[in-house]
Amino acid sequence: MNSEELDVLRKQVDEINEKILHLISERGRLVQKIGKLKHAQGINRFDPERERVMLDRLLSLNKGPFKDATIEHIFKEIFKAALELQESDQKSEMLFSRKNRKENTVVSVKGETFGDGKPHFIFGPCSVESYEQTEAVAKAVKEKGLKLFRGGAFKPRTSPYDFQGLGFEGLKILREIADKYDLAVVSEIVNPAHMEEALEYVDVIQIGARNMQNFELLKEAGRVRKPVLLKRGLAATIEEFLYAAEYILSQGNSQIILCERGIRTFERATRNTLDISAVPVLKQETHLPVIVDVTHSTGRRDLLIPAAKAALAIGADGVMAEVHPNPSVALSDARQQMDLDQFSVFMEEMEKFTKNYL
């Protein structure tokens, strides 16, 4: 074949490529319209029966040179791409989507503005065990000029025989101490029926990892007008995490801080596996602020500082960690909480890191 002939054939192929591109784009736009109609009618995007009918028709028309199996393969890819298009359209309509809202949502608690591009910190004991134990940590938090104080009063524990928290008694202790030291309270609520009463004591409602898909609790948190700290489920995908946030948003509450807290993997060197890349993925997909709980993700005191540095370096809006005056006697999470001296070192390291690298 001389090169002139080759050029002519290639030109024809180029023209066909262009036609295919136009057709496939036109098809994409039609499929997007179908997707919108289906969404409005609550119909499933994937319709295998419709796909089968189209494939059978195409195969009956196939006169070669491609084999039926090849034609089937090519069209299945086209259908798959169409489904992905419908899915991303639907996702971009979600309230959590960055496509819907370009600027960061800033969640403000006692002057701490999560989502403003600067790092923010939340510290406190895993559980409220007594007034004295809680106050010792609050005092240390206050001395460091911090504002947000966490503590668990309702504790969803793996074993029913483990310490379950002091309940409302614990919330009262938190409130009293937080008022004394001018701090804001972050505490977990596990029961939708407790929400209203808890609002008297809590400034930020935490939804824990085990309750990330407790949809009634999410809806209830969506109805209140206080910020919500939503933790990622133990084995939740980022998509499931975002849809959990959507439950809260859909009820009218957009004051949500997302918290990556490690996910369950085969790895046992750490309590969970800190999914550090979830932070930039979430920051891209959503306008909501994202923090990292370094205590639960690592489960190891010796990893808290490097994990926190990694979190801030990769773009997290803040870090949460647990502090106890005497971790070895703590009623929960004894192995992973910092004592007060370690807390001081932790904060010194964070200040140095923030100053030098952020």
Ligand SMILES: C=C(O[C@@H]1C=C(C(=O)O)C=C[C@H]1O)C(=O)O
């Ligand atoms: C476009 C639709 O949605 C999906 C995509 C299809 C396609 O690309 O042709 C076919 C069936 C569905 O799985 C539809 O239902 O018609």
